[in-house]
Amino acid sequence: MMDDLSLLGFGPDGWAPLLLKGCMLTLAVSATSMAIGTVLGVLLAWARLKGPRWLRRTALVYGVVLRGVPELLVILLLYFGLPSLILSLAETFGWDAPGLPPPFLIGSLSVGLVSAAYQAEIFRGGVGAIAKGQFEAARAMGFSDLQCFHRIVLPQVARIVLPALGNVWQFNLKDSALIAVTGLSELMRTSLVAAGSTRHPFLFFGVAMALYLVLTTLSSTAFHYGGRYSNRWDRG
Amino acid sequence: MSRLPRAGVGFGLAAALSLAATWAGAAWAGEPQRAIVIGTEGAFPPWNITRPDGTLIGFEPDLLQILCQRANLRCQLVAQDWDGMIGALQAHKIDVIADALQITPARKAVLAFSLPYAITTGVFVTQKDSPLARMANRGLVLDLDASPTPERQTEALSALREELRGKTLxxxxxxxxxxxxxxxxxxxxxxxxxxxxxERDLDLLSGRIDLTLDDTTYLRPLLAAPDARDLVLVGPELIGGELGAGEGFGLRKDDTALAERLNAAIRSAVEDGTVRRLSLKWFKADATPALDARPGATGGGPQP
Amino acid sequence: MGEHLTFIASVTALLVRAVPVTLLILAVSGVCATALATGLTAMSVARSPLPRLIQRTWTFLFRGTPLILQIFMIYYGFAMVPWIRHGILWTAFRDPVFCTCLAMTCCCSAYIAEIFRGALAAVPRGEIEAGRACGMTGFMLLRRVIAPSLVRIALPSYSNEIIMMTKSTSLASTITVLDITGVAQQVIAHSYRTLEVFCAAAALYLLINAGLSALLAALERRLDVDRAVPSISVPPTLEPLS
Structure with a gap:
């Protein structure tokens, strides 16, 4: 038992510093992929709602593919495939060999690309939930498209989609564990390395589960209060 | 032999995680200094090991520190899983693979190799209570390059096939x-x-697999660990042939300049006993390769 | 180009042979998770606090941690627990397919139970009161009134969850199972041709998911009350009541 405790401590044989770094990296990867997913998701939702026909189709196919293929495959494909793609592009066009994306970026990007497909659906639903009359009223009052988005769409959609985005965040957090297969030392991979080299898998996977529970609980609490704040004018 | 998953080599990131170590070469080599990234697994003791604090130690980090100085290279060592390492090399994410990589004919199809800087044998390990614990020919060294094949060796290989029939390795x-x-x-x-x-070791300990075949330099220290007391070394030791001609650095085929610099440094480290000193320190045995005695051993150089 | 196509064809043939493994994991964990979720849903509306607490803890634990970690815990972690390793349970825990199915059953049951719980809350009160007024109680009320509504309400979300499960089966490859993803990685380890192999695997998953979606959508249409007017306009017979 003392043995186990020193493995989890901050001493020379303790894994606490690496596990905590892993937590930070997990949060960083999840936040980056969430941001990538939001930007791309808004663009996809716009493409589905207002884009020209070919763009609508492209966005639709994107959603079907990225929501239908296992996240693990997307990560592996990007991790192994992206560098060779970049290199062959560079060769074709005669560029100098460009710097290659680090695993942090590849991991965030692959989780972000999947996240975007889900977020696009949420934004699309959010815009759909706004009464049509409001757009007509805005147009009647001479609002431009941008004004309409800023004054009518954004404040309402932000409130409507917040709980759903909270769900996507939780999925991102858990999907980030799959990036372990690229060797990025986030929480999952750190616990795997620790389990393998100390041969105490029960201990380290247990600790990792507890740490993920802390992360998911803290962030769902944050979203809960965020939701209360954004709805503060609704009450009573 | 082997190493596992790949990790990525995040240049800045790995450094930030202190998974990287950087050594600058002394300016004694005539050529200009060059910066390279070396991928290692950091999980293949005693060749390369990640300490809980993130630093990399082991036979290869020690040896590389000396080689980089002698070849006037500024080396950054990053931890990354084995299964993506060849891809990472070809994608220019790393310039050198230093992960107890054995020089085998199959690998030479995709990689160039430096001269070998160590040579090890392959051994089988199983559980003490397994029927395989009584495998024949324990300690017999089978040189798969031997020609003509000694009769004893042919018999030992066919005995091996019979004993392992139906087992999971x-x-x-x-x-x-x-x-x-x-x-x-x-x-x-x-x-x-x-x-x-x-992961493989955990499944060996739990008995999900009947045995494993791996480098003696990896398995002997593993067997010395207190929680591995149920494991035992069995059967013949293997060397040569498909198992390769020692451990060399994996390089891109077009990077002949780097191969030449590393080869000169390896040769000097083999000749002045540095390799012997480090292998005694980490493997408790001399793993110095014979650079010119075996034609196979020198065949690992970069290919045109 | 021709060599390219030949390679893709031979890889696809290899991957197709792994489809039954993927489908087996999906079928076993799908059925078990649904059954377990039904139990958890019942616990969530139990009168005594203990079952409710168990259901809440279960949901918290399995929805709050990544499935891949649960799989590793069950596969590697449990193998170090003496009474599992040296007991009769080892026969099952030894097998990575069993471990994957067990982890997926636990994890997905938590998600499905939440879907059922939401649907249960959405069953119109009026229908239940009408059932009571007709003299139905207990099990009959559940079977004749609550369950049909619940299934209809839950089906769209349930279909989504099944698609998620199909994708999750790929995690089996991380513990040596040779499912579609496992075989794909094996092929890549020998050929180093990442793009073609993963794209072929992705296409297979898309096909499986398209098939499942079509099946579930057909089921949704069959159960759609508004369209199935004739069958519902027949008043339910009341004989079983007598």
């Missing part, structure tokens, strides 16, 4: 032993591939 994915297993044991055993050695 675990190896790290893309290990050095793939070629040997394909040639001598295909259809006889079931092979399970693992992303990391750690």
């Amino acid at each position: 675990g190896v790290a994915i893309s290990s050095t032993y793939d070629g040997f297993l394909d040639k001598y044991l295909a259809g006889v055993i079931t092979i399970k591939s693992y992303r990391t050695m750690g």
Whole structure:
């Protein structure tokens, strides 16, 4: 038992510093992929709602593919495939060999690309939930498209989609564990390395589960209060 | 032999995580200094080990520190899993693979190799209470390059096939032993591939796999660990042939300049006893390769 | 180009042979998770606090941690627990397919139970009161009134969850199972041709998911009350009541 405790401590044989770094990296990867997913998701939702026909189709196919293929495959494909793609592009066009994306970026990007497909659906639903009359009223009052988005769409959609985005965040957090297969030392991979080299898998996977529970609980609490704040004018 | 999953080599990131170590070469070599990134697994003791604080130690980090100085290279060592390492090399994410990579004919099809900086044998390990614990020919060294093949060796290989029939053998994915297993044991055993050695070791301890075949330099220290007391070394030791001509650095085929610099440094480290000193420190045995005695051993140089 | 196509064809043939493994994991864990979720849903509306607490803890634990970690815990972690390793349970825990199915059953049951719980809350009160007024109680009320509504309400979300499960089966490859993803990685380890192999695997998953979606959508249409007017306009017979 003392043995186990020193493995989890901050001493020379303790894994606490690496596990905590892993937590930070997990949060960083999840936040980056969430941001990538939001930007791309808004663009996809716009493409589905207002884009020209070919763009609508492209966005639709994107959603079907990225929501239908296992996240693990997307990560592996990007991790192994992206560098060779970049290199062959560079060769074709005669560029100098460009710097290659680090695993942090590849991991965030692959989780972000999947996240975007889900977020696009949420934004699309959010815009759909706004009464049509409001757009007509805005147009009647001479609002431009941008004004309409800023004054009518954004404040309402932000409130409507917040709980759903909270769900996507939780999925991102858990999907980030799959990036372990690229060797990025986030929480999952750190616990795997620790389990393998100390041969105490029960201990380290247990600790990792507890740490993920802390992360998911803290962030769902944050979203809960965020939701209360954004709805503060609704009450009573 | 083998190493496992790949990790990525995040240049800045790995450094930030202190998974990287950087050594600058002394300016004694005539050539201009060059910065390179070296990929290692950091999970293949005693060749390369990640300390809980993130630093990399082991035979290879020690040796590389000396080689980089002698070759006037500014080396950054980053930890990354084995199964993506060849891809990372070809994608220019790293310039050198230093992960107890054995020089095998199959690998030479995709990689260039430096001269060998160590030579090790392959051994089988099983559980003490397994029927395999009584495998024949324990300690017999089978040189798969021997020609003509001694009769004793032919008999030992066919005995091996019989004893292992129907058993499950675990190896790290893309290990050095793939070629040997394909040639001598295909259809006889079931092979399970693992992303990391750690996962393979856990399944060996739990008995999900009947045995493993790996480098003696990895398995002997493992057997010395208190929680591995149920494991035992069995059967013959293997060397040569598909198992390769020692451990060399993996390089891109077009990077001949780097190969030449590393080769000169390796040769000097072998000749002045540095390799012997480090291998005694980490392996408790001399793993110095014979650079010119065996034609196979020098055949690992970069190919045109 | 021709060599390219030949390679893709031979890889696809290899991957197709792994489809039954993927489908087996999906079928076993799908059925078990649904059954377990039904139990958890019942616990969530139990009168005594203990079952409710168990259901809440279960949901918290399995929805709050990544499935891949649960799989590793069950596969590697449990193998170090003496009474599992040296007991009769080892026969099952030894097998990575069993471990994957067990982890997926636990994890997905938590998600499905939440879907059922939401649907249960959405069953119109009026229908239940009408059932009571007709003299139905207990099990009959559940079977004749609550369950049909619940299934209809839950089906769209349930279909989504099944698609998620199909994708999750790929995690089996991380513990040596040779499912579609496992075989794909094996092929890559020998050929180093990432793009073609993963794209072929992705296409297979898309096909499986398209098939499942079509099946579930057909089921949704069959159960759609508004369209199935004739069958519902027949008043339910009341004989079983007598």
